[in-house]
Amino acid sequence: MSLTVDGIHTYYGQSHVLQGISLNVGDGETVALLGRNGAGKTTTMRSIVGLTPARSGSIRLDDKEISRLQAYRLARLGLSFVPSGRRVYGSLTVRQNLALAAERPRKEAAWSLERVHDMFPNLVTLAGRQAGHLSGGEQQMLKLARALLGGPRILLLDEPTEGLAPGIVADLGRWLAILRKEKVTVLITEQNALFALRYADRGYIIEKGTVRYEAPAAELRDSAEIRRYLGVGVDT
Ligand SMILES: Nc1ncnc2c1ncn2[C@@H]1O[C@H](COP(=O)(O)OP(=O)(O)OP(=O)(O)O)[C@@H](O)[C@H]1O
Ligand SMILES: [Mg+2]
Structure with a gap:
């Protein structure tokens, strides 16, 4: 499933945060959305999934306009947002967290529990543990596993390495x-x-709610200008 974001404007109250962001993610592609703190990365994702709806512009999944749809309808279409931080059902066990995720409506496209366990074998060992007591990395794993059990056709991952x-x-x-x-x-x-x-x-680099650069990932990785801009050092 492809995603097209076309000139979206998003506000928090009077604050005009996204000022005409356009980007696209082709079917089967992995695309990085980069930028300094406060550039609008999370807001872009929140706009796509309808949590902070864009005031204007177009957002399409394949050819379907989704910018006016509510978050639960988007989830049914296979759009899955994995927010940053610790977002699991902390008082439930790992097994219960996974069982709830497997209840989601898109059963036809979902990953089986077996396949998810193949990808994250540690979750088998942790099945009886209370999710709130997992380490940051284990919770990240559980969030991803939950998303896959929901049968996503497109995954939005916000800062998955944060705190790991x-x-x-x-x-x-x-x-x-x-x-x-x-x-x-x-x-x-x-x-x-x-x-x-x-x-x-591929990657996009956004600044103050607009796209500043767009290029293949290898090109962005090798560019001294981009590295300077993002404040990153030599690749390790
Ligand atoms: N709920 C909110 N209310 C008002 N302003 C907000 C809110 N959330 C974010 N902002 C502002 O919107 C701008 C974009 O924030 P956003 O969280 O999208 O940035 P980001 O690129 O994800 O940053 P980070 O790298 O720190 O996660 C920032 O100036 C931020 O202060
Ligand atoms: Mg953010």
Whole structure:
């Protein structure tokens, strides 16, 4: 499923945050959405999923206009937003969190529990644990597993490496590589720009709610200008 965002304007009250953002994610593509703090990355995702609706502009999934649809209808179409931070049902066990996610309506397209366990074998070991007691990396894994059980046709990942230890970031990289191979359409934001660009096909860099650069990921990764702009050092 492809996503097209065409000239959206989004406000928080009087504050005009997105000032005509346009981007597209082709079917099966992984696209990185980068920019400094406060550039509008999270707001772009919130606008796409209808949590902070755009006031004007167009958002389409394949050819279907979705900018006026409510969040639950978008979820039914296969749009899945994985917000940053700890968003799991903390008082439920891992097993219960996964069971709830598997109740979602898009059963035909969903990943089976078995397939999700193949991707995240640690979740089998953790099944009886209370989700609120998991580490940041384990919760990130659980959030991704939940999203896959819902049968996403496009995944929006907001800062998935936030707060993760380096070893877990490497795991996350492996999962992103699998999603790319499986042709799940992904839009990912990251403070860790080089990490995202390693797993993306293309990238956009936004500034003050507008797109400043757009290029293939390898080009952005190799550009001294872009690295300077994003304040990132030499790739490791
Ligand atoms: N709920 C809100 N109410 C008012 N202003 C907000 C709200 N959320 C975000 N903003 C403002 O909108 C702008 C864009 O914020 P956004 O969270 O989209 O940035 P971001 O690129 O995701 O930044 P970060 O890298 O820090 O996550 C910022 O100036 C921010 O202060
Ligand atoms: Mg953000």
